[in-house]
Amino acid sequence: MSEISNWKKADTFFSKYGIYCAFLILVGALTIAFPPFIKPSNIVNVLRQTAVNGILAVGMTFVIITAGIDLSVGSVLALSAVAATSLAHPGEYPLILSLLIGLLVGCACGALNGVLIAKKRLAPFIVTLAMMSVARGVALVYSSGRPIINLSDSYNQIGGGYLAGIPVPVIIFLVIVLSGVFVLRYTRFGRYVYAIGGNELAARVSGINTTRILIWTYVIMGALAGVAGIVLSSRVMSGSPAMGEGYELDAIAAVVIGGTSLFGGVGSISGTVVGALIMGVMDNGLDMLNVSSYWQQVVKGAIIVLAVLLDKRSRN
Template sequence: MGLELEKTETKQVKNNQGKELAVNILKKYGIFIILILLIVLMSILTPHFLSATNLINIVRQMSIIGIIAIGVTPIIITKGIDLSSGSVIALVSVVVATFAQGDFPLVVPIFVALGVGLLAGLINGTLVAKGMLAPFIATLGMMTAARGAAMLYSDGRPIGGISESFTFIGQGIIFGIPVPVIIFGLVGLVTWVLLNKTKVGRYVYAIGGNEQAAVTAGINVSRIKLMVYAYAGLLGGIAGMILTSRIASGQPQAGIMFELDAIAAAVIGGTSLFGGIGTVGGTIIGALIIGVMNNGLDLLGVSSYWQQIVKGAIIVAAVYIDSRKNRKK
């Protein structure tokens, strides 16, 4: 009898350990498993999905959103938000297009793009960190102002005449890899290092976890917030440059809804809207999930309207799961 009871208890312990292991695996690799399952599903539903050309095309298409999403991730970790990314891209696009003509060397439009994006980010950061405005209000104002500035600068019309050297940034290929994908990878790597291997990264997580405790610990919270918004603006400048180069024109209507796709990618990738939690890798996978879903549904001939509904449902589900996690803590 005692032996049977001991065997039962041992079996229960093993079952509990197995369940705990499964839960830990899902917590750590759940988003990656979802991406793999989505790829498998799409490859079954449409034979064209799994071709090398299509897979590279997915990453190339999502590189712009992915770069913006990587920029917005540290902001969300600090319990902030950035609604201005799409409009900043439009402003960068029309301004950089006037400097991407044959009269200027390639370095000029590159620095112009980075400068315009950085300036917009610094304004956002100043309003939030120094002006003590709610991030939602500050970046909503920038969203409206930047879009208006783009329309005013271009008189509401596209700006063409882009040089071939500049279009290489968005259309070129190096060793079989599209240049936007290479830039996307480099941005991801640099941001990962900043968040995981530097003091600034540790401060970002500390502020998101408990801002008051961060202040007590001597962290200059306003400076860190200014930095993360400026960095997001800088990446917005890179994204705007790539988009302008890819379509070979400056478009004042560019980037509409890009900020929501970027926020969605970050949240789907596990970045918590409650702050303190988020990874660059998760955001990249979140962007790829959106890209795989969009591409697969396009190949299946699903209406873009239905795609928006599906995307909205996924965002709501991700936020709901995030809120449930935080309630349990």
């Protein structure tokens, strides 16, 4: 009986803290294989590279907890970036205007997704797949298919600047993470998000306005896609309609690896952060070890499948 009890304790521990252990093991293995990996300059570089995917992943956590999905975030990121950078040329408009336009574009795309999903009862996969195509197309039309360059120094500082020695994108990511943790853990809205993911019908019967909560969930996702678009475009100093391709998959991977269930009702921002860091550390470490980008894609896919299998096992 004691052996069974110990096994159950180990299984419970792994279910709760396995992702954190995996992250530490990954960092340790990469440090042993390539000692310069642990240098402070490289750690800062990893955090800066992780920031954009992490921002998207925080929003995706809200969506997936409701048992939804958003495949449009990469395209919405590009559209927001193009809209923001078009107003970020030196000496033309105030910086705040370009930032607001980028955020509003992201919010509008998220709101449209939310209305079609929550009010029209269309499948999130279909709605966001359509938005992925529409947003990318609008970005291409608006920019005539060319990157928007010649951005103001103040705009470029958002993605390339430092504050107290910390990259600005990392600070933005940290603020969004703390805000996400607060909303999910300590607000009524956060409790409703979990309730909808656990059982939407029961949540509706209990008096929760599930339509409004779902719409706002996708608005949050759109807004964070807008933030990510601003950060990325300022970091590369241009707004390209081609940017963000495949970012939706990286965001979903970070969320799933972090322990958020694709079936809804289970998940945390802290797990998502670790999932995003695992993705960032893996990309950086494999690059430093000169592993082919083709094999990196194979490793990413295998990790996602493993995470989904563990999620399914934990629910059985």
